[in-house]
Amino acid sequence: MGKVIALVLGCAAPAAAQEITIAALGDSLTQGYGLLQEDGFTVQLHDWLRARGHDVAVVNAGVSGDTTAGGLARVGWTLTPEVDAMIVALGGNDLLRAIPPEASRANLEGILQAAEAAGVAVLLVGMEAPGNYGPEFKQAFDAMYPELAEAYGVLHAGSFFDALNAAAEADTRAAMVAYMQSDGIHPNAAGVALIVEVLGPEVERLIALLPQS
16 A cells, blocks of 8 residues: 555656756857856856756857858757757857848848747847947947847847946956956956856846746
């Protein structure tokens, strides 16, 4: 009788929640250029989310030097069956190469279409163009992120560098020393931590969209 009761109770017990897998599709900022593995964006984000009680795995799908075209070319490899959600953070190298915004936009749209077809929730992280490309370029580039997010019903976060830009408003030189590597392009470990503090809540919004096991 005791064995029967134990069996019934075992069957009635709720199944354990499954780990959520989030793929971070990006470039060197996602890949963790110039940093120890544990200091990179995906590891710090993983640790930040775990500390807040989220059972997640964050997959580093960042490739240094990648453009939006590169991201589009490999999004199919990234969207493996176990991926539940995806962070898309691309566009910085498009800016460095002065790729026309309409081309970047088409690539990002292709990535969102692939995610939609796979049933994967997305957080699209924006970038901001510098003013030296002219106002029309900047307007088109900056606007493509929120416009695509609205068109495809995905989450949108402002610039990947919003946290560092805010720090630089107080003291640009001090922020560069405290949060950037010597190349002036990539954040150091402290800079990544600051970025994660700002983007982390946006990723929590992404997790909240997923079916609860």
